[in-house]
Amino acid sequence: MKKYLKNSGLFTVAVALLLSMASCEKDNVNPTKINTDETYKAILKDYVDDVVIPTYKDLAEAALAFRNAVNALNDNNDALHLKAAADAWMTARIFWEESEAFLFGPVSEDAFDIDAHIDSWPLELIDIQAVLDNDAAGLTGEAAWLLDAEVIGFHTTEYLLFREGQARGNITDAELKYLTAATDALVWDCALAYAAWAGESNISTAVRNALNENSDVKDFFNENVTYQNFGGNLKNATGLYGGSFADAISEISDGAADIADEVGTTKIESPYLTRQVLEVESWYSWHSLEDYQNNIKSIRNAYFGERIATTPPSTPKANSLSAFVATKNPQLDTQIKAKIEDCIAKIQAIGTGGKSFYEVVRDHLNTAQVEAAVDACDELGAFFNQISNNIIE
């Protein structure tokens, strides 16, 4: 993430003066701060309850649906059921990409390490192949969940399901056995993310049952108390946040800035400039450009405090970061809302000519569109940094 300031310091100075003067009041209560905290709390509540938790709920339930499709493929190993499993994989994948504006807390490497565990790229193909050569003997879901991240997760299951942007026509028995085990592991990791954010008692029955299928998974969940019911703590600035609503709410803007910069500079620009096609993620499904757009949609959801299907509302809901920014700096809010749509459009335009991002990188196509998308993401990241630096008090 790129943290720098473009605005003048006048606004901040004015706030500083107000705050500092308030601190000279005889009673120690700072009315400005209390009002701000209440505002932040309301924004955090909608962010957690209306964006983060529903996204992880959908992810976990889509993972369960994907597992049902894999089970059906086990019953009928044919092209039709393989395509259905690939489609179900894609549904879950989209929800994961829509979660990437909040890759802090439970999914991080300090907590349950779910991001690495389900989204590792590159793959350790020689290890995968070694298991397949042995007919995936003994590979249960429980065993798969304990394997290194480079041989499980979305990209391993993608490898088993897709080639060159299409569902494969057939899958061997060993591959299907591997897919079945890796899908179990994926289900449990998605269940962990949902349970950690929402609190185990608040998750849907089907996901709770899945979480309890594997005692290793359940033990892992139970022993990491710090990140249980993380959403509840974030909403109330409790737990790690020690009562600071300003610190808690800056996770929203810093998380958005982080993924905006990662999409632009790391995911798009870096492989394009180095022509490293192997670094393009979603290598087998060729879904990269959609992934990146979904990352920006994740930012949009976070900013609006609600999950937006297609078009954002002209008036954001009252308890959204957008509405708060609008009260402080209406021009910035307008710029952010426009830049989000601009980013999505420009990432989509990278595929001009019906190309996948893999082909764009491989053949070095559409340079102007790539540069425009990178610039747009960079600008979006900078706007969110302005929220952290200038708006949050």
Add this chain to the structure above:
Amino acid sequence: MLSINKFIYATVCMMIISACSNNDEPNVKGEHNEEYYAGGKNGTVFINSSFAYKQPMPVIAENNDLYRQFMRGERLADKSFVASEDMAYSGLGPVYIRKSCIACHPSYGGHSQRVNKYDSNDSRCGYLLMVYNPNDPALPLATKYFTGMTQTRAVSPFKAPINESGITIEWLNYVDEYGNRYEDGNTYSLIYPKVSIAQSAILFEDFDMNQHAASIEATIGIYGTGLLDAISDEDLRAQWQEEQTRGYCAGVIGADIDETGLNPYFPGKHPGRFTYLCTRATLDNGPGANALWNITNVTRPDRKYHYITEEYAKVMSKDADIQQALGKTETEIFEWLMSTELQPEMTAEDYNAFMVWHRGLAVPAARNLDDQTVQRGRKLFYDAGCIACHRPSWTTRSNYTPLPAISNQRIYPYTDLLRHNLEMKEPGRVQLCRTTPLWGRGLMKIVSGHTDRLHDLRARNTEEAILWHGGEAKQSKEKFRNLPKEDRDALIKFLDAI
């Protein structure tokens, strides 16, 4: 550019708050506004979220080329390397410690966390394993058999020097000479690790674990290391000289290391300043620059050989299973393992980008310095003599050529970069430990979800870390122990603020 607004804010706050603060507080007017910039004006970012330790310095963020390299470098630190060829980030092994930097440096930040099991596939376990001879006062590593940082993983068909399932970490209770009781009657508890390795877990048949010992070392934060590198040798030697004559806490300076041919910017001899034992002198031949290679065994133009022992190469090359799996003779396998002319697996361009990232990670700004309790804690920290070793500030050299913008920066790392003996119970190999920088540690809880401290993470919070200070630091610890709880809390609040 980054910091102008916050600077103005801090200054204004300082002016106004100091106007209404009590007169009995320490007079720090004029210092605080600068002290917010823990990493200096050009090396500090203002951020309090879980993203606090992964930010580029403003000077990096404002330069497109540097920023592009920084993000590329971050990618290299984040990604797991793999052994599969024709794959991104290829080159792992044949024997290795971890697959990535982030495996031991989660969020690049405070520390990895205290765990009960040495499992390199658990992202929470960032420990390195050391095997050494406890009967020799110099505690030498068993380097005939094991690499200095012990490898516990291998790419098939090669075998790991130590099987991780045979490593045991026990956490034992420790009762200090005061019965774990403060002067005011409040109590505390302390624990320390005991590491053992089963003989059966060791690859080498002629290696006797009974004649050796094992210990664990945790990682520390990566942010700000560029700024520590930018402190001049002259200033470091002057600090050491001063400590030799002052009559207390005489720190030990790292031995001179000849960096000629190893550091493109600063050839010649430099005193060690990095790692717990000050075994690395400069960032460009430092723990990170080396770890990218020796943790993963990914070769590169300046490291065209494996991080490996000859004994391991001998045992592996004689192994019939390995010969068969590779279809190679003993001699071929041995020569490949020990070759000094291997094909680089990482480009110089990528390595350079990694170093831009490593050098350019900003220090998070100090927080709440004008809070009266924090100011009280600051005074207590100074009065207790903690600053004898936790030297508050340095000014970086005037000609730091690798990143000129971080020259001449007043920084607040709170370390003397020298080694001291805290006489901890069973410290393992780290008996004389470099004074750990304290900047940014107050954000550990938000970033990492824990507050584990010290070289083996025996301290579960800042308070326990202070209580483990014996030996040279005992007098300061005594002053802390004798403080009323309110003052102890204030001192800790100060440490959380810097």
